[in-house]
Amino acid sequence: MAPGSSVCKEIVPESQSVDMDLSSTNDILESFHLSKTSNVSSVKGGISSTNGVHELLECPICTKSMYPPIHQCPNGHTLCSNCKLRVHNHCPTCRCELGNIRCLALEKVAESLELPCGHLNLGCPEVFPYYSKLKHEQLCRFRPYNCPYAGSECSTTGDIPMLVAHLKNDHKVDMHEGCTFNHRYVKANPQEVENATWMLTHVKEKENTVADGLSRRNEVLVTLRASVFGFETLLPVLTSAGEFAISNQRIHESIRTHLAETYASYKAQVFNCFGQSFCLHFEAFLLGISPVYMAFLRFMGDDNEAKNFSYSLEVGGNGRKLTWQGVPRSIRDSHKKVRDSYDGLVIHRNIALFFSGGNRQELKLRVTGRIWREQ
Numbered sequence: 348m349a350p351g352s353s354v355c356k357e358i359v360p361e362s363q364s365v366d367m368d369l370s371s372t373n374d375i376l377e378s379f380h381l382s383k384t385s386n387v388s389s390v391k392g393g394i395s396s397t398n399g400v401h402e403l404l405e406c407p408i409c410t411k412s413m414y415p416p417i418h419q420c421p422n423g424h425t426l427c428s429n430c431k432l433r434v435h436n437h438c439p440t441c442r443c444e445l446g447n448i449r450c451l452a453l454e455k456v457a458e459s460l461e462l463p464c465g466h467l468n469l470g471c472p473e474v475f476p477y478y479s480k481l482k483h484e485q486l487c488r489f490r491p492y493n494c495p496y497a498g499s500e501c502s503t504t505g506d507i508p509m510l511v512a513h514l515k516n517d518h519k520v521d522m523h524e525g526c527t528f529n530h531r532y533v534k535a536n537p538q539e540v541e542n543a544t545w546m547l548t549h550v551k552e553k554e555n556t557v558a559d560g561l562s563r564r565n566e567v568l569v570t571l572r573a574s575v576f577g578f579e580t581l582l583p584v585l586t587s588a589g590e591f592a593i594s595n596q597r598i599h600e601s602i603r604t605h606l607a608e609t610y611a612s613y614k615a616q617v618f619n620c621f622g623q624s625f626c627l628h629f630e631a632f633l634l635g636i637s638p639v640y641m642a643f644l645r646f647m648g649d650d651n652e653a654k655n656f657s658y659s660l661e662v663g664g665n666g667r668k669l670t671w672q673g674v675p676r677s678i679r680d681s682h683k684k685v686r687d688s689y690d691g692l693v694i695h696r697n698i699a700l701f702f703s704g705g706n707r708q709e710l711k712l713r714v715t716g717r718i719w720r721e722q
Contacts, residue, residue: 404457404477406430408439414457414481419450466490469506488649495626495645496520496615497682507647511624514617526620528627530714621656621720623648625675630686640699642714643676643691650677660692660716665704669694675718 406413408430419425420438426445436445457477464471464480464487471489484490491504496518503513514520616627624647631640642660646653659672671692676685685691694712703711 400456400460401462403453404460408433412477412481413453414478415449415454417450417453418445419448419453420445421448423450425450425453464489492647492678493681494518495647495678495682497628497630507624510647511617514615514626518615520615520617523616523618524620525618526718528616528618528716531712617647618718620718623652623656625656625658625718626678627716628682628686628691632686634693634695638696640694640696641686641689641691642671642694642716643685644716644718645678645680645682645685646675647678650679653677654721656718656720658716658718660714662692662694662699662702662712662714664702664711664713667702669698669702 401412403425404413405411406427407424408426411427413425413427416428417425418428418431420441420443422438422441422443424438424440426434426439431445434445437443438445460477461474462477462480464473464475465484466487466489469489469491471487473483473487475483492507492510494501494503494510494513496514501518503510503517505513511522515522615629618625618627626645626647627642628645629640629642631638633639644658644660646656653675656675657672658675659670661668661670663669669692673690676690692714699710699712703709
């Protein structure tokens with residue numbers, strides 16, 4: 348045998364599933380029964396135990412809890428089914444071929460365990476059978492919240508105070524105290540959206556207007572730059588050439604692809620009122636092949652708490668107005684889910700131009716809003 352080569356026990360063909368020896372199973376079950384009792388008692392005392400049982404059920408590669416099928420190599424090293432694919436069917440410890448050997452003894456042991464919720468440190472006091480624990484943790488009301496910022500692939504999670512600080516410090520989101528807001532949108536040429544700017548003003552203050560290319564950082568809500576809405580330069584061509592035999596589907600897909608590739612500018616506002624935090628979003632996207640503007644509010648908390656509040660948004664101009672009233676969605680629902688359900692104030696560009704009056708060559712929109720607590 349060549350030096351340095353690994354020594355393996357008898358390797359079973361992949362088509363077979365091998366159980367561990369029954370006596371070994373009984374020994375493990377007996378030893379883990381004591382650990383289970385110790386573990387549950389420590390949880391009731393408020394301490395999360397990391398005993399040998401839990402460590403054995405932890406995948407050595409991804410460090411996550413293992414669930415059936417739990418795989419093992421001929422030498423007894425275990426790993427989860429997801430990691431079995433990642434290591435190309437070879438044990439990362441001894442390099443033996445894994446085959447289809449299942450560690451039924453460890454799976455049986457797991458059935459006898461009761462463990463605390465993984466969010467114990469966040470306040471969840473529950474204890475669950477091992478195989479029910481994962482399902483609970485996915486819906487646990489104490490689980491961390493995802494960052495609500497939609498302008499980047501942010502993987503930050505945490506409780507609400509932590510996320511508010513994260514939005515302010517890392518995403519540079521402006522914070523505001525109060526339950527009312529007032530915006531004005533001005534754009535000289537709506538066909539060219541570069542430097543188009545949403546402005547935030549307070550109802551009690553003088554309303555600000557921003558000309559093209561001018562803005563103050565502490566007032567900007569969301570900037571719809573050409574990199575966000577660059578497809579608008581294509582729309583006049585599409586509109587005027589509608590009678591030609593052009594593949595609308597191909598153009599439509601091209602516009603959608605261009606938007607997805609260049610969507611890079613996004614900002615939000617956080618409002619603190621009634622002892623809670625709310626995230627106000629403005630969005631520009633395609634509805635079919637028509638550009639629309641959308642505004643909606645998300646509650647920084649669970650859905651059952653969000654239902655205690657309502658909000659309204661109103662856009663108007665040229666003697667007309669459009670009002671939206673609804674319940675803020677919880678940040679448990681992703682930004683994309685809320686946007687794609689159109690659960691907010693949606694303004695088509697044609698309507699926006701109509702509200703603006705004049706010769707439809709300039710956008711002049713005013714958006715106001717209010718948050719209140721339901722009695």
